[in-house]
Amino acid sequence: MTSETVQPVQTGASRHFVLAAGGTGGHLIPAFALATELEARGHHVALITDERGANIPGKPDSLTAHVLPAGRFGKNPFSWINGARAVMEGRNMALRLFESFEPSAVIGFGGYPALPALLAATSADVPSIVHEQNAVLGRVNRLLASRVEAIATSYSKVERLKPKFRSKTHLVGNPVREDVLALRDEEFPAFTEDGLLRVLVTGGSQGASVLSDVVPDGLSMLPDGLRQRLQVTQQCRSEDVDRVRERYASHNIAAELGTYFEDMHERLADTHLFIGRAGASTIAELTAVGRPGILIPLPIATDDHQAVNTRDVVKAGGARMIRQSSFTPKELAKQIQAMAKNPSSLANAAHGAWNCGYPDAAKNLADLVESMAGIDLMDVVRVGETNPRAAKVANKTQTATRDASQKDVAA
CATH class of the missing domain: 3.40.50.2000 (Glycogen Phosphorylase B;)
Structure with missing residues (x-):
């Protein structure tokens, strides 16, 4: 796990990112902070949430919210069938959004409304990250930990985070509102x-x-x-x-x-x-x-x-x-x-x-997000072994960019 502050991308490249979060302040406040930081860097951001999250105070005016169905899985097993149906419906809707928005990465902040978007990211081979605000890894983030390219944490020690995921875990802190910071x-x-x-x-x-x-x-x-x-x-x-x-x-x-x-x-x-x-x-x-x-x-x-x-x-x-x-x-x-x-x-x-604060949390998380966007960052935020799928996406993007440049020169 790392807490190093990394430098933001200086390429001027613009990317599209999708943030997915449950409809509570605990999930959405850091999502809004990240959206503000990414937009300040010239990127385009969309939000996937539920009805409550789409109407919560504090959402940046420029952030478009998409409401997707997201089933809940309670203690009653009979509710799981309807929950699974809602998740799959939300996943299919997210895939259709990805076709038009073409995100470079999807970032989940926990809560059941984040689940369909992150499952869609896996299906579409889009790099994904989960951010955990608490000192215990939440249910949805635990479910997705093996599927995502990176896990961003707010505490140096996070319970229920398996040791095998340490190589892709990054300590960034929990982003807060600008007026508080x-x-x-x-x-x-x-x-x-x-x-x-x-x-x-x-x-x-x-x-x-x-x-x-x-x-x-x-x-x-x-x-x-x-x-x-x-x-x-x-x-x-x-x-x-x-x-x-x-x-x-x-x-x-x-x-x-x-x-x-x-x-x-x-x-x-x-x-x-x-x-x-x-x-x-x-x-x-x-x-x-x-x-x-x-x-x-x-x-x-x-x-x-x-x-x-x-x-x-x-x-x-x-x-x-x-x-x-x-x-x-x-x-x-x-x-x-x-x-x-x-x-x-x-x-x-x-x-x-x-002394316990992480004032650069939004910047650190944005740096990690940009590292998933196929931009050459010289591995500034990598920990342990490079994730194979993230490396593949980066190589594909870099190859496409190089080929396009060669065509321009030839023309």
Whole structure:
């Protein structure tokens, strides 16, 4: 596995790429970041996703979304037949798209909607890559690991990634939004003995009722000197807003509540302490910016991947992890006091989080993608043995380019 930063292609060659991702922010945020980077390099990009993904906020205006059917495979085996039919229908639709769009590579970001596009890439002999945002290889990426030319990871250690795939595994990081990444070089907001302690609380795209249940009472248990300096911003589910507002009012704690904040990057810029779930995009943004956190992994996350996501940043001192079963007001107050007992301790935690960030993730992933496009990159991102199919595609493209040039000269 490698983490080297590689240089982007300087040939000026334009290529077509297809990105395929499930319809959640965790899959689509890095896909959007990659699309922006590839378009900035002069390439053309299309997106394959589901209905939810086609309408999710944050999609670049220039990125055309194609909605394909994608079956799900749950625990009930009787659902697999319909799931397989939907996948094959999506695969055939993707093949028709490839005929007109002619992609140089297909990049999957996980989620079942990515499956048809990547199966189509195999059928059409188009190079493919999967990007894993979490510290545990997801189901779709595990299924496709043997078929793709490269596996891009966000963590140096990824569970459920078989050792035999190490030669085609590349550590690139998890791309984040440009407005968040722009905060990386800004100083951690000043936190003094008598200044405000600004706390940001989010539970992911759907909110989390457990945060609404625990956080207001936990903050009320802080010592008076700290509690009176709190300024809280909390994302809640719509059905929780009124009762959470009442809890904060009863504790005399200043709090702004909402179901969605469009200016989340601005709020993150002013944040001293984050409290929330441990999704891949959340941790990527906290580490890109350098904000300490108290992380409560979603207990039903597949393969407990949210808990594994916290491993590096907790080890670096940039966050504390509390299992939901132990997430009580008393435990939360205890962990906040430990992190914010003095200005330097919170600043040190912020630096620990910052050190875990991958600010060049979008560029690194774009470099890897370009290496699959048949452009001579002098093997700058290769690890281990060169993948035979990728080499074949590159050789075919280079031969065609050479032959075309010779014909021009002859003419």
